[in-house]
Amino acid sequence: MEPMVEVRGLVNRFGTQVVHEGLDMQVNADEVFGIVGGSGSGKSVLLRTILGLQRPVAGSVRIQGHDITRMSEAELRPIKAGYGVAFQQGALYSGLTVLQNVQLPMIEHLSLPADALEGLALLKIRLVGLAEDAATKYPAQLSGGMVKRAAVARALALDPRLLFLDEPTSGLDPVSAAAFDDLVLYLQQHLKLTIVMITHDLDSIFRTCNRVGVIVDGAMETDTLERIVEHPNPWIQAYFHGERAQARAGAAHGA
C-alpha cells in the first residue's frame, strides 16, 4: 500500500543554519507515527514543510502519492482538504465560537445547507468528547484541554484520512493528557485514520504510537517503538533512558 506521507532527502537551511540534511521519513496508512526531537531539532520546520507552508531547499514531500514541493497553491488546495491539522496552541479563530470554527472549513470546501453544516459540526464536536454546550463558547472561554479537542474537531471537519497533531498533550495535566491519548486511539481505530504526531510526552508515545521517528543531526531515525529505544545514538538513549524516563518506568513499576 502506498505510504500516506513520504519524505525523501529533505534539506532545509536558514542562512548558514542547517536544519535538515537529507531527512527521510515514511508514514504508512493506519498507523500512529510519532515525531520526536530535541528543542531546535527542526520538528516544527518539518511539519511546516509537510503541510506545504514552507518550501524545502531540496528533497521531495509526497502526501498520498502527490509531490507537494512542486505544486502551485491552486494544485495544493485539494491535497490540503484531504488532511487535518491541530496546531499546538489550538489556533482556533478567536472571534468565532467552537461551532463556527468547525464549520469554517466545511463552508470553504463544501456546499451544504445551513442545518446540515450545523449537524455535521456538532457530530464532530461530540466525536472528540466535547459537550454540546461547548459549541456555543468562544475559544477564550475554554480550558486548555477543551481547546485541544476543539482543534481536533476542526481538523476532522472534512473527513480527512490523515491527521497531524502538533504537541497535542503539551500544557495538559496528566489526567487530561491520558484522556487525550485515549481520544487519539479511539479516533484512529474508528475512523481508520493515519495520525502523525509531534510530541515530547513519553507516556503519549508509549500509549499511542506504532512507530517513532527521532530527528537527530538533521536526519531521522525511524523504527518501531520496541526497537527505537535500543538505538545506540546517545541522544536517543538519553531521551528514552534518561532520568525522567527512569522516573516514569519506576513509577509504572511501583503502581
Next chain:
Amino acid sequence: MRRTTEGLELGLKGEWSAPEVAGVEAALAAVDVASAPVISIDASGISRLELSGAWVLRGFIQRARRAGAQVSFRGAPPDQLRLVEQTLAEPPAGPAELASPPPQPPEPGARALVAIGRYAVRTGHDMVQALTFLGRVCITFVASLAQPRRLRPISIARHVYDTGITAMPIVALIAFLISVILAYLSAQQLLGLGADIYVVDLVTIGVLRELAVLLTAIIVAGRTGSAFAAEIGSMELNEEVAALTASAADPIELLIVPRIIGLAIALPLLTVVADLIGIAGGGLLCRFLLDMPLTQYVNRVNESISATTFWVGIIKAPVFAVLIAFAGCYRGMQVRGSARALGHMVTVAVVQAIFLVILADALFAVLFMKMNI
C-alpha cells in the same frame, strides 16, 4: 434504486465523504419515502464511507422511519453509522454544567428602554474606568518624577523615534499640500480685492496657529494611536501584561508612561517641522502664483506674525499628544479574548483620539479668544 412490490431497494455506491456529501444529501432528499413501506439498503457498494456520509445516511433513515417506513440493511449496517449513533447518543463527556433558566425577554416597548439603560450604565462604567486609569497614570508619572531612572529614558527615546522621526516625511508632505491649498484658495478670493498681500497673512497665521498642529495631531492619531492600541492590545492577548504584573513590574510605568512622554516630546517637534514646511510652501506658491518676490514674502511674514502666533500653536501639541497616547494605551489595555476585540479597540482608539484632539482644539480656540491672543 429499485422499486419492488413492497417498497424500495437502495443500492448505495461511490464515495461518501465530506467533499461528496452535498451531492449525496441532495440525492437522498429526492427519494420519496412516503410511498415505500419497506426500504432495504445495501451499503456494500460504497467505496469510502466517512462520518459525514454516515451522518447524512442516518438523517435519511430517520426521515424514512418518521414517515412510517421499515428500514433494514441487506447485510450488516456499516460501522460508521453505528459510530455516529454512539457519538450522538453518549452523554456529554464532562460534568454537565447546571443550566440556568434563560432570562425572560422584555416587552417590545420596554426593550428600547432597556437598551438605553444598558448603554447609559455601560458608558458610565467606561467613564469611571477611564478616569481610574488616568488617575493611575498620573500617580505613576508623579511618583517616577522623584526617581528619574523609573522614567525609562531609553524606552522614551525609542518612542520619540518611532512616533516622531519616522513620521516626518508624511507630516512634511501634508503640511506642504495644506499650505498650498490655503494659499491658492485665499489668493483666488483676495486677488479680486487687490489685497493679495494678505494671502501671506492668511497662510502663515492659519498654518502656525491652527492647521499645522491640528493636521499633524490627526495624522499622528491615525498612525501612532492605532499602533499603541494594537501593540498593547496584542500584549494583553498574549498575557504579556499579566506577566509584567505578576513579576511585580507596573505595566503602567513600563508601557504607558514612556509612550505618553515620548509622544508628548515628538508631537511638538513634528509641529515645528509642519510649521516650517507650511510657511515654505506658502512662499513657493506666492512666488509662482502671485509673482511675489521671496524677499517681500519673508518681510510680510515678519510683519504679520509675532512670537505669540507660533507659541499659540505649539502649546497645543503636547496636550494633543497626551490625549492621543492616552486613548491608544487605554483602549489597548481593554482588549480581551479575541482578535476581533483587538480590531474593535484599535478602531475605538483612533476615533476617540481624533475626536478628543478636535474637541480640545475647539476649547483652545475659545480660551485664546477670551484671553485676546
